[in-house]
Structure formats: structure tokens, C-alpha cells
Amino acid sequence: MERVYTAQDIMIVGHLEAVLERHRIGCVVKNRFLVGGAGELPPTDVWPEIWVREDDAPRAREVIAGVLAEGEASPPDWTCPRCGEAVEGQFAECWNCQTPAPGEG
Numbered sequence: 001m002e003r004v005y006t007a008q009d010i011m012i013v014g015h016l017e018a019v020l021e022r023h024r025i026g027c028v029v030k031n032r033f034l035v036g037g038a039g040e041l042p043p044t045d046v047w048p049e050i051w052v053r054e055d056d057a058p059r060a061r062e063v064i065a066g067v068l069a070e071g072e073a074s075p076p077d078w079t080c081p082r083c084g085e086a087v088e089g090q091f092a093e094c095w096n097c098q099t100p101a102p103g104e105g
């Protein structure tokens with residue numbers, strides 16, 4: 001196994017994990033649940049980490065670099081269930097009819 005990414009933000013790590021899985025790259029997230037329970041360890045020792053098989057590491061790094069470059073860490077766009085408008089992922093409600101994003105709350 002080889003570590004390909006680490007970040008303090010579990011949201012980003014979780015997003016990258018999902019993207020890697022979409023690319024059929026099996027990965028393991030370490031320290032997923034340790035943030036906040038660091039105790040006396042240096043904080044960077046308990047950041048979430050993404051590990052992949054060594055064979056997959058070059059491709060995984062490529063995918064991760066692409067995701068970070070494109071800003072795909074923001075939520076995906078969604079379609080308003082009420083009026084059918086396409087809404088950018090960072091908006092929590094439809095710009096057209098103020099319907100909350102599905103799955104929120």
C-alpha cells in the first residue's frame with residue numbers, strides 16, 4: 001500500500017475516496033475517525049490519509065491532482081426537484097424557486 005494523499009479535512013478526503021472509487025481505484029482511508037481525539041500526538045499524525053495499492057498509486061495521484069485542480073471538492077451540481085432548474089452544488093437551495101437541495105438536513 002502507498003499513501004497518496006493526506007489532509008486535515010475529512011470532507012475532502014471522503015470526497016476523493018468517492019472519486020477514486022468511481023475510477024475503480026480501491027483505496028483505504030486511515031485515521032478517518034481519529035480527528036479530534038488526537039491527545040498528545042502531533043496533529044499531522046492523525047490527519048485522514050488515503051492509501052491505495054502501489055500499482056494504483058500513479059493513477060490515483062493523477063485523479064487526485066485533477067480533482068483538486070478542478071475544484072471538484074465542492075459539492076456536485078443538482079437538479080431542482082420542483083422546477084427542474086440546474087443548480088450549482090454550493091447553493092443549498094434552488095435559485096429559481098428556493099426549494100432546498102435534496103438530501104439536505
Ligand SMILES: [Zn+2]
Pocket residue numbers: 080081082083084085094095096097098099
Ligand atoms: Zn427550483
